[in-house]
Amino acid sequence: MTAPEPLVELTTTVNGEVVTATVPARLHVADFLRQRLGLTGTHVGCEQGSCGMCTVVVDGEAVKSCLMLACQLDGRNVQTVESLAVDDELNPLQQCFKEQHALQCGFCTPGMLMTATALAHQGGHPSREEIREEIAGVLCRCTGYENIVTAIERYFAESVERPADEAAASLPGGAR
Ligand code: FES
Ligand code: FES
Incomplete structure (x- = not known):
């Protein structure tokens, strides 16, 4: 029998809002954003760092979110495409x-x-x-x-x- 995957707690800021969550240690950021937070504007293509569809901004830097673990977001600032338009007005x-x-x-x-x-x-x-x-x-x-x-x-x-x-x-x- 395989051991259950360990869970990790994290607190991060996503598009200006503080988010606290408990996530599987191997969950990547793209899945965290899309599946946990419903931020499906971040697209997923290859899931191996080749296509760049999943790029988000972490602490001001472009990051391929399929290559980063959600637990690594602890204490960091994330910006997704959903943050750009305000009240449906394009930036x-x-x-x-x-x-x-x-x-x-x-x-x-x-x-x-x-x-x-x-x-x-x-x-x-x-x-x-x-x-x-x-x-x-x-x-x-x-x-x-x-x-x-x-x-x-x-x-x-x-x-x-x-x-x-x-x-x-x-x-x-x-x-x-
Ligand atoms: S989904 Fe292709 S680089 Fe992340
Ligand atoms: S992949 Fe269709 S517009 Fe870039």
Whole structure:
């Protein structure tokens, strides 16, 4: 008879809300978000770190959530795609995706948005080449890369034009 899987307690902040849970030690973050918290905006593709569909932001960094255990979230800050729109209003990054037609089937879109969000958390204004490099870990099976890169480039270009506090407020996951 196999021993029952050990359970682990964790307290984490997800999209600004403190969450306490008891989870199996081997539960990964993507399943925790989707199955325990109902945050199904985080998509799951390969579950082995190759496709990037499951990318979320943990403490400001893009993380493939199928490669991280939920118990590792203890004490950390998680941001998922659900945090971006407020009251059904798209945030500036999502708006750029919409206006640049940066999605086709949309399956990779949460991963792309959260990768770009992590890039925005780093500050600065990445070049097109740097944006390409950053999103290289997220595969778009519809091959819509040109428009995706243009949307992210436009987001950063427009953030230069926004006044400082407005830009901070509209930073994905920033002060609101
Ligand atoms: S589902 Fe996580 S990288 Fe593919
Ligand atoms: S829009 Fe279909 S996978 Fe990227």
